[in-house]
Amino acid sequence: MKLTVILLFTVLLQVNASTFAQKVSLSKKNITLEQLFKHLHVQTGYNFIYTGKLLSQANPINIQVEDADILDVLQLSLRDQPITFLVENKTVIIKEKDRSLGDKIQDYFAIPVTVNGKVADTVGNALPGVTIRVAGRQLSTVSDKNGEFSLTVQDGDVLEFSFIGFVRVIHTVKRAEGKLTIVLHEAVRALSETVIVGYGTTKKRDLTGSVSTINTKEIEDIPFTTIDNALAGKATGVEVTKTDGTPGGAVRIRIRGSSSLLGGNDPLYIIDGVPVQVQSNFVNPGFDIGSAVGNNVTASGGVSAGLSTAFVNGLNSLGGLSVDDIESISILKDASSTAIYGSKAANGVVIINTKKGKKDMKPQIVASYYSTVSTPKTPELLNADQYKTLLTEAAQNDFAARTAAGRAIPANVNAIINTPGTYFGTANTNWIKEVTHNTIAHNAEVSVQGGGSASKYFSSIAYNNSPGVVRATNYQRVSGKLNVENEIGTKFRLNTNLIIGYANQNITNGAYDQALISRPDYAPYNAIGGFTDFSTVGASYQNFQNPTALLTATNNAKNFSLLGSLSAIYDVTSNLQFKSTVSLNMQTYNQRNYTPSYLSIGSFYGNVANNGGIGSNSNSRLTNWFVENTLSYNKTFNKIHAIDILAGTSYETRKTSFYSATAAGYPNDNILTSLSSAVTPLVVRGDDPSEPQSYLLSFYARANYSLMDKYLFTFTGRADGSSKFGPSNKFGYFPSGAFAWRISKENFLKNVKWIDDIKLRASYGLTGTQNIGDQMYRTLYTPLSYAGTSALLPSQVGNPGIQWESTKEADGGLDISLFKGRLQATVDHYNKQTSGALLSLPVAPSSSFASLLSNAVGIKNTGWEVSLQGDVIRIKDFKWSASANVTWNTSLVTKLAANANLSQIGNLTGLETGNTTLIEGQPLGIITGLTVIGIIKDATQLAAYKQQLGVYYTAVFPYLSIGDPMYQLKPQGGANYLNSSTIIANAAPKYFGGFTQGFSYKNFDLNFYFTYSQGGKLVWGDHVSSMAFVGTSNANVAMLNRYTPTNTGSDQPQLRLNDQIYYKSNLDVFSSSYIKLRSLSFNYHLNNLRWMKKAGMKNTSVFASATNVFTLTKYPGNDPETSDDPYSVAGGYFDVSNYPTVRTFSIGLKVGF
Structure with a gap:
């Protein structure tokens, strides 16, 4: 007992x-x-x-x-x-607390001592608000704004100085020691910094995977309309390309290269826990309702040209998120970090958390406003006199060559040479200036945050109005955010988050494109005040339009976005937590177009008559529901074993609906332009399914284990079941593991005071992609009626064997922190291999289909990432901080199916996809074309080159003459032919990155933000069109350096009208290397002004900034940072200059109450 x-x-x-x-x-x-x-x-x-x-x-x-x-x-x-x-x-x-009798007697007879002093940091800056406490006694004080304090104590008393973020200091009082100077050392905060990871957070020092964080303070005073624009150069492994200067336009982002041909390569965004796919580059039969507005895609399921019409024209589905509302950004790069998101994470994950309120905080109001002046950066084109001189010269060259060959002379050549006064106009129009202008944008935001003992809240509303530098274009956005967190009892919490955005955008109608090629000798308006008619200018297939007339056409897009979530959190025990979340991502788009009756409708086959105007209206809606349940457990045992375990399940549905209609014959171009006013319906399409088109069921788990805070392990697994694959391939499995060794904890390093942390990391894992169209594995049928009989016609041939695109990635890294966080470095090496990338392969003609979707391509990305950051100088009132990062990435095609419709490319075989060329064993992003080996300088060279051409000369180059290019030839069948598809360059840069320089002096902050890219190549579109001189389009001033009898040293060929000599070649390829001062910002803090304190104003500052300040580059075009296809696997290599790059200057004010 x-x-x-x-x-x-x-x-x-x-x-x-x-x-x-x-x-x-x-x-x-x-x-x-x-x-x-x-x-x-x-x-x-x-x-x-x-x-x-x-x-x-x-x-x-x-x-x-x-x-x-x-x-x-x-x-x-x-x-x-x-x-x-x-x-x-x-x-x-x-x-x-009981006190002894001796203590009481000692206190009674003790002689008091008054201690005066000052508290400062290691560089001499005063520290206000430091708590000074007498140990064991009821006595304390706080340092004032100058860091000074005074306290009456007793000889031998122990003073304790404490301040959040600094190491505590103990001092024993000695009589007659004079004024004290107490120095507090800053704690190493970088290592204890919280980093957001999938479904949770962790300390930076405990990371086992490759995760980059963005310092949001570096971008808060820079007028970025959307957050993706702000990521360039901020993190290793992240390549950001602005497609053009369209306000609110889309941005191309690649994390550690591209991995998919059809499924898109943009990262997954997690915004306050809600997954967001930025773009939908789906392959779908017929009309692609997965896109923002919808677009036609080939029924054969070929390589998708089907990126959303809205995105082509600049819509950005992150536009509803105000940059000022963002609290933190984490970028997950390796498989260990991303595997928890499974099939969505092969392209990396960007986790964005927005601001929240704080407990026991009185309501705080922050208002900000800035105004931005934008100026376009435009190319220099020929003026009217230069244009007439060069066009006449091109006509004369063509006349001489055709005469020598005994061929007929075209009418336009005769007109230019014989009747120039009739052929040429008398104007001198700068079309770029006609369609562009400087603009002023406005941005305002008000936020309120606060909280009580059991709740906290944050709300904001923001407005942005950004007129485009191309006339008749603009971007307007209204966004709002609400976050409320409530504690119900001691164990239950309820969190509500809502982000709403509305964007209204007028998109370019091609006015800028036409301004680049329009004849400068033509005026915008005719003698009676109407638009000058361009329909008869040049060859019929060129479709010249009056740029000023194009400005009057309508191309308007509206987008409403809603990201919402409701979470219930229950603390089962102090270590065990259950969380259930329901979230919604809803996007609605409306795009309206109207082409007035005085504009022609172009096509490759010539201008089509526009009878009474043509208008269209497209609507689409995307609805994504998510339900997630997680159970997490963390505990430390015996102070050396720490575990953190997460298990969860999620269910996602996706539904898209659309409507599109086009009609013609409107009674009036100015008023009656709605669809209901049209006389002739042309096309009507639509689909509004009652059930979601796709489902995703997932199960996932992650376990972190730490042994003695020295050896760190992470194991992650996820299983995704997708309705997009056949019954035998619905589930994909994505495991990963990681290990980190904190070397600085070992005996041989732990006593080295200047080392804060040194950690080695290694990880390996598998992720996947399922971003393809719905029901692609099925054979689909379309109902039809023929001769009064109903029938079904196959519209898509299915392949039930298609599987997940899977990506295996190995990563090794080193994290270093030295001198109490003053110097930090991270180095990573990765090997990322994708197998089974989807591609459309040709099938037998007897099937009545052209291709079949199959897993046919392998892609490998390998690279190094290095980042450094630290404080160069830290002295009293002055601080100079710097950071830099660089990434080397190599993308390689490791496998290409033999039956992938390959063509001969030089001595190799490859696949022309429309936006890039794929060759097994070659890098992604190669550029193919002809190779010019020189310019024909004399009759001897001309005769020798004609002899090499043989019969090919008569068939293809009958007008060959001195000043024309000589192309590399290839022998075939006893004759020489043009080697039309040789590899002439690689568009991908060898390395890229960014660096920042920050200076602060008292209340002043000055920051420089640079990005760079080295080793890439770009085809300059203006050069291609200018050298060809087909028709009568204008050209770039670079053409003034063409070959002429008096300029025989030029490496550019002579100009030829109606050119049949010049093709895209290595002469059109230029280095796209650059160093760009992307932003410059200045901030002055006004917190110490007495009148502001009396008014209750705090955290007040004025700031000024500039973006795209200058670019150091040899690229002759407008901007080397461009992409004609932001969604392609290689990113596009052709500079089409469809919207000018913009330089901005901003000034603003931020006030807190």
């Missing part, structure tokens, strides 16, 4: 000790003990008994603990207070 009682008592003690080991995380400054007890009650469930009179004797405290036992927190908080505590069950009793 006695043994039973003893055992029972022992068990109760163990239960009590285990129950008491509640974990507390808290960071508060200058709070009362009563406030502390409320926080501890909320986090642990313990009750506190005390009297107000008792607590009135206590001093406020500063506290910063993470995952600490409640017993340790109480002992730390009450250590120097006149009170102490007792614990009974789950109740803490606060009582007065």
Whole structure:
């Protein structure tokens, strides 16, 4: 019986000790003990008994603990207070601390000492608000705004100086020691910094995967309309390309290269826990409703030309998110970090968390406004006199060559040479200036945040109006955010988050494109005030249009976006938490076009008559529902074993609907332009399914284990079941593992004071892609009626064997932090291999289909990433900080199916996809074309080249003459032919990155932000069209350096009208290397002004910034940072200059209350 009682008592003690080991995380400054007890009650469930009179004797405290036992927190908080505590069950009793008789006698006879001093940091900056406490006594004070303090104590008393973010200092008082100078050393905060990872957070020092974080303070004073624009050069492995200067336009982002041909290569965005696919580059039969507005895609399922019409014209589905609302950004890059997201994460993950309120905070209002002046960067074109001279010269060259060959002379050549006064106009129009202008944009935002003891909230509303530098284009956005978090009792929390955005955008109608080629000798308006008619200018297939007339056409797009989530969190125990979330991503788009009756409708076959105007209206809606449930558990055992386990399941549905109609014959171009006013319907399409088109069911788990805070392990697994694959291939499995070794904890390094942390990482894992159209594995049929009989016609041949595109990635990394965080470095090496990339392969003609979707391509990305950051100088009132990063990435095609409709490319075989060329064993992004080996300079060279051409000369180059290019030839069948598809360049850069320089002096901040790219190539579209000189289009001033009898040293061929000599070649390829000062910002903080303090204003600043300040490059075009196809696997290599790059200058004000 006695043994039973003893055992029972022992068990109760163990239960009590285990129950008491509640974990507390808290960071508060200058709070009362009563406030502390409320926080501890909320986090642990313990009750506190005390009297107000008792607590009135206590001093406020500063506290910063993470995952600490409640017993340790109480002992730390009450250590120097006149009170102490007792614990009974789950109740803490606060009582007065007993003092010995000797202490009381000593206090009575002690002679007081007044201590004066100043508290500063290591560089001499004063630290206001530092708590100075006398150990063991009820006495304390706080340093003033100059860091100074005064305290009457006794000789031998111990003073404790504490301040959040700094290491505590202990000082023993000595009589007659004079004025004190106390120096506090900053704690190494970078290592304790919280980093967002999939379904949770972790400390930066505990990462086992490759994760980059973006410092949002570096972008808050720069007028980025959308957040993706702000990522360029900020993180290793992340290549960002702005497609053009369209306000609110789309941006091309690649994380560690491209991995898919058809499924898109943009990263997955997680915004406050809600997944967002930025673009839908789907392959779908017929009309692609997966896109923002919809587009036609070949029924054969070929390589998708089907990127959304809205995105082609610049819509960005991140546009509803205000940059000012963003709290943190994490970029997950390796498989260990991304595998928790499975089939969505092969292209990396960008996690964005927006701002939230804080507990026990009085309402704080922050208002900001800035105004931006935008100026276009435009190319220099020929003026009217230069144009007439060069066109006449081109006509004369063509006349001479045709005469020598005994061929007929075209009418336009005769007209230019014989009747120039009739052929040429008298104007001198700068068409670029006619269609562009400087603009002023406005952005305003107001936010309110606060909270009580059990709740917190954040809300904001923002407005942006950005007129485009191309006339008749603009971007307007209204966005709002609401976040509310409530604690219901001590264990249950309810979080609500809502982000709403509305964008209204007028998109370019091709006016700028036409301005680049329009004849400068033509005026915008005719003699009677109407638009000059361009329909008869040049060859019929060129479709010349009057640029000023194009400005009057309508191309308007509207987008409404809603990201919402509702989460319920229940703390089962102090270590076990259950979370259930329902979220919604809804996007609606409307695009309206109207072409007035005075504009022709172009096509390759000539201008089509426009009878009464043509208009169209397209609507689409995307609805994504997500339901997620997770269970997480974390605990530390014996202070050396720490585990953090997460398990969850999610279910996603996706539904898209669309409507599109086009009609012609409107009675009026100005008023009656709605579809209902049209006389002739042309095309009507639509689909509004009652059920979602696709489903995704997922199960996932992750386990983190830390041994002695030295050896870190992470294991992750996810299974995704997708309705987009056949019954035998619906599920994909994505495991990963990672290991990190904190070398700095080893005995041979742990006593080296200047080393904060050195950690080696290694990871390996598998991710996948399922971003293809719905039902692609099925054979689909279309109903039809023939001769009064109903029938079904196959519209798509299915392939039930198609599988997930899978990507295996190995990563090794090194993280270093030195000198208390003043210098940090990260190095990563990765090997990322994609197998089974989807491609459309040709099938037998007897099937009545051209191709079949199959897993046919392998792609490998390997690279190195290096980043450095630190404080170069840190002295009193002045700080110079710097950071830099560089990425080397190589993309290679490792496999290409033999039956992939390959063609001969030089001595190799490959696949022409429309936006890039794929060759097994060659890198992604290669550019193919002809190779010019020189310019024919004399009759001897001409005769020798004609002899090499043989019969090919008569068939293809009958007008060959001095000044024309000589192309590399290839022998075939006993004759020489043009080698029309040789590899002439690689568009991909060898390395890219960014670097920043930040300076602060007292209240002034100055920041420089550079990006760079080296080793890439780009086809300059203006050069291609200018050298060809087909028809009578204008040309770039670079053509003034063409070959002429007086300029025989030129490497550019002579000009030829009606050219049949010049083809795209290596002469059109230029280096796209550059260094760009992307932004420059200046900020002045006004917090110390007395009148502002009296007005209750705080955190107030004025700022000025500029973007695209200058670019150092040899590229002759408008901007080397461009992409004609932001969604292609290689990103596009052709500079089409369809919208000018913009330089901006901004000034703004931010005020807090």
